[in-house]
Amino acid sequence: MDKTKRPLVLAAVMLAMFVSAVEATIVSTAMPSIASELGGFAKYSWVFSAYLLMSTVTVLIYGKLSDIFGRKRIFAIGMLLFLFGSLLCGFANSIEELIFYRFVQGMGAGAVMPIATTIVGDIYSREERAKVQGYLSSVWGISAVTGPAIGGILVATVGWEYVFWINLPLGLLSLMGVLLYLKEPVNKKKPVIDYKGAALLTAALSSMLYLLVEGGVSFDWLSRQSLILLMASMLFSVLFIWAEHKAIDPMMPFEIWRNKTILYANLVSLATGVILISISSYLPAYVTGVMEQPAAIAGFTLTAMSIGWPLASFFSGRLLLKIGYFKTSLTGGIFLVIGTLLFILMQPEFGPLWAAMSSFFVGLGMGLTSTAFIVSIQAAVSYEQRGSATASNMFMRNLGSTIGVALLGSILNSSLLRYFAANGQNYSLSSINDLLSVDSRAEISGEAxxxxxxxxxxxLQNVYLVTALFALVSFILIFGLRGQKGVKSSVK
Structure with a gap:
């Protein structure tokens, strides 16, 4: 580790964070334009679900593999796969092709953020991590500010394909920095890979995801298909837990969850994952389709969240050391509740400034909680478990986003279909495509x-009601952290 050039590695990790941040906001901004061109609004949520499913499943695998084979090698594999998927996404000719390529992209994305974060935990001391992780979150948020603006410009000029292709030069530069300047200790342990756990987790999440996305749309919630999918997901989940307890070197070491900090931080991250994907996925559709604003303005409303996030992250590391873990997290939980309540109150005539203010408060909440969670979790485990522990938190947030985009997508689609039926109109979900661009809106009557x-x-109001419910759940769960005063190591 002594030979690691920390400033250069930190710069490379920050660039990896930039790629992740751009991916999180730039695609959401471009999705109304993509859906308008490729069609298939009914499959809108699958573009996010496919990416999130694979990144959620693989984040635990990559975390464990990085503990076995080293951060550098696994980071390289994940980044290359992510960039290959990004390249393919730009060549998609239909919504179905884009969804498939997002699967590929997500397979690599599972390595980028957690291993980049773990690398920082490896090369900096416990005292340094609070400040450095705050900087990382700030850089992540600041870079995310440019994502919506870049997305709006690219869509309006060269085309939505470049929303994906912009990842290529940045990702390669980040990869080169990590490969050249990070030096790792030699690991002489014999690798034991938990293939059974990975397969069972994939099966459990896939069946649940399909139920949440298609339930109430392709089949009724109270139907044989729903029951079969629910039972399959529950069965695979139980088998996954059983397999992890039996595995020699499990993908998810459940003993780390006995630590109170890790347990509650991960449960809160599950709830905040739902909130995050709700805002980033569906706010552009509201601003573009309902408020009739261009993609650049829709991007601005997401940018507000990306301003609040780094602003809060900058103070989060310092607050963690001064006022304690519980009070810092509780403050973040309050901001999350305020932000989601503002979304419930939002009306079309309020304009994009209201949407931006709402997302800003959500960003403050995310910044205060996420930075504190990562710092405390990494301090609670040894080097040999740090990759798995960090990945467990990323996994829970990704799992929340995966469940969230599927559940909220189903609520959105079923709410639209019920509204059409209740008003005696024969519209289909694809009719919403006409709202997502200026040209298509001009072709339909004022009444329609x-x-x-x-x-x-x-x-979307129904979507925000469910989002606020998850914000309330996260606020309540934070009370489980009472008594946690700061960064402590209690897992050996």
């Missing part, structure tokens, strides 16, 4: 435009 906008606004 008003009806569809009212339908979309009402459906």
């Amino acid at each position: 435009l008003g009806f569809l906008q009212q339908a979309l606004a009402g459906a």
